[in-house]
Amino acid sequence: MATIEDVAKLAGSSRTTVSRVINDQPYVTKDKKEKIMDAMRQLGYVPNSSARRLRSQRTETIAVLLPRITNPFFGHLIEAIEEEASKYGYQVIVCQTHDKKQKELDYLQLLKTKQVDGVVMASFTNDWMEIKPFLDSGPIVLCNEYMDTDQVSMVHIDHRQAAYDATIHLIEQGCQHIAFTSGGQETHISRQRKSGFHQALSEHNLPFYSDSKWTEALDVKDGQKVLEHLKSVHPYIDGIFTGSDEVAAGIVYAAAQGNWRIPEDLAVVGFDNQMLSLLMVPSITTIEQPVEDMARKTIEVLVEKMQSKQPQRHTRFVYPYELLKRNSTDRSSVTQSVH
Known part of the structure; x- marks a missing residue:
C-alpha cells in the first residue's frame, strides 16, 4: 500500500508539501500540486480522511432529526437531503426521535460533542428554549418544521x-x-x-x-x-x-x-x-410539498453556516405547495347522501 512518503519521492517533493496538497492548504505552486496529484493517481494513494477530519476539527457529517423513517414523507426528505449533502462532501446520519423530548435532546448532544458539524431538524417536540443553547455548538436548520422566531434558519411551506x-x-x-x-x-x-x-x-x-x-x-x-x-x-x-x-x-x-x-x-x-x-x-x-427543493435549500443554508467563519444571519424560506384535487373529495359527479 502506497504511503505519503512514496508519493513525495515519486513527485520529487517533501512530505510536508504533499501534506499541504492533501489538506488543500496554500503556498504550493500549481506545477508542484499537479505533480503530486499525478503521483497519487499513479500509486493509487488514498488520503486518510479520518486523520484529515481530525486535523481540521470537522466530521463532514450532518445529523437529521425526524420522528420516524417509516413515514414515506420523511423517507423522501432524507433521500433528497442525503443526495444534496453528498454533493458538498458530507455524510448524513438519521436520528429517529419518535417524538420523545429526551431522545431529541440526546441526539442534539452530537452537535455539542462535535460528532457532527451541523443538524437538520425535520421536527421537534421540545420548547425552543430547550433547543436554542445547542446553537452555541454548531448550526441548526429547521426543514419542514418551523416556529415564530428569527433565531434559526427555516425551510418550509405555510x-x-x-x-x-x-x-x-x-x-x-x-x-x-x-x-x-x-x-x-x-x-x-x-x-x-x-x-x-x-x-x-x-x-x-x-x-x-x-x-x-x-x-x-x-x-x-x-x-x-x-x-x-x-x-x-x-x-x-x-x-x-x-x-x-x-x-x-x-x-x-x-x-x-x-x-x-x-x-x-x-x-x-x-x-x-x-x-x-x-x-x-x-x-x-x-x-x-416541494420536497426536493426544500432539501436543496436546507443543505445549501446549512453548508454555508458550517463552512463560514463569520456569524450568519438567520433566514426563512417559505415554499409554495399545491392542493391536488382527486376522487376522494370530488362530489361533482356523484349523488350525495345523508347518514
Missing part, C-alpha cells in the same frame, strides 16, 4: 394556509360536519394546521368537533381505527382533513370494507402526496 385551503375545499364539496386529525404529539406544525382548519370553519359558521381519538392518528392502521370510531360515535361527520396520506389511506380502505362511500358519505383529504394517495381507490386529495 402549513396553516395549506390546512385552510384543504378545509375550504371540503366545504366547497358540500361538507358541513368536518373532522381534523393530527399525529399524537402536538408540534408547531400541528398547531398551525389546526389554526387554519378552525379559521375555515369559523368563516362558514360551521361547528368544530373534538375527540381524543382523532389526535393519535399516525399511519394506515390508525386511519382504519378513525373510521370505525366515526361510524360508531360520530356518524354525521361528512368530511375529514387527516394531515397524512397514510391515515387517509387507512380511512379509504376501511370505508370500502364497511360499506361507507367515499366521497359521497365521507370526503377525505390527506397530506404530502405520497404514492399511496394516488394508488388508492378512490385516489386521495392531498397537499403536495
Whole structure:
C-alpha cells in the first residue's frame, strides 16, 4: 500500500508539501500540486480522511432529526437531503426521535460533542428554549418544521394556509360536519394546521368537533381505527382533513370494507402526496410539498453556516405547495347522501 512518503519521492517533493496538497492548504505552486496529484493517481494513494477530519476539527457529517423513517414523507426528505449533502462532501446520519423530548435532546448532544458539524431538524417536540443553547455548538436548520422566531434558519411551506385551503375545499364539496386529525404529539406544525382548519370553519359558521381519538392518528392502521370510531360515535361527520396520506389511506380502505362511500358519505383529504394517495381507490386529495427543493435549500443554508467563519444571519424560506384535487373529495359527479 502506497504511503505519503512514496508519493513525495515519486513527485520529487517533501512530505510536508504533499501534506499541504492533501489538506488543500496554500503556498504550493500549481506545477508542484499537479505533480503530486499525478503521483497519487499513479500509486493509487488514498488520503486518510479520518486523520484529515481530525486535523481540521470537522466530521463532514450532518445529523437529521425526524420522528420516524417509516413515514414515506420523511423517507423522501432524507433521500433528497442525503443526495444534496453528498454533493458538498458530507455524510448524513438519521436520528429517529419518535417524538420523545429526551431522545431529541440526546441526539442534539452530537452537535455539542462535535460528532457532527451541523443538524437538520425535520421536527421537534421540545420548547425552543430547550433547543436554542445547542446553537452555541454548531448550526441548526429547521426543514419542514418551523416556529415564530428569527433565531434559526427555516425551510418550509405555510402549513396553516395549506390546512385552510384543504378545509375550504371540503366545504366547497358540500361538507358541513368536518373532522381534523393530527399525529399524537402536538408540534408547531400541528398547531398551525389546526389554526387554519378552525379559521375555515369559523368563516362558514360551521361547528368544530373534538375527540381524543382523532389526535393519535399516525399511519394506515390508525386511519382504519378513525373510521370505525366515526361510524360508531360520530356518524354525521361528512368530511375529514387527516394531515397524512397514510391515515387517509387507512380511512379509504376501511370505508370500502364497511360499506361507507367515499366521497359521497365521507370526503377525505390527506397530506404530502405520497404514492399511496394516488394508488388508492378512490385516489386521495392531498397537499403536495416541494420536497426536493426544500432539501436543496436546507443543505445549501446549512453548508454555508458550517463552512463560514463569520456569524450568519438567520433566514426563512417559505415554499409554495399545491392542493391536488382527486376522487376522494370530488362530489361533482356523484349523488350525495345523508347518514
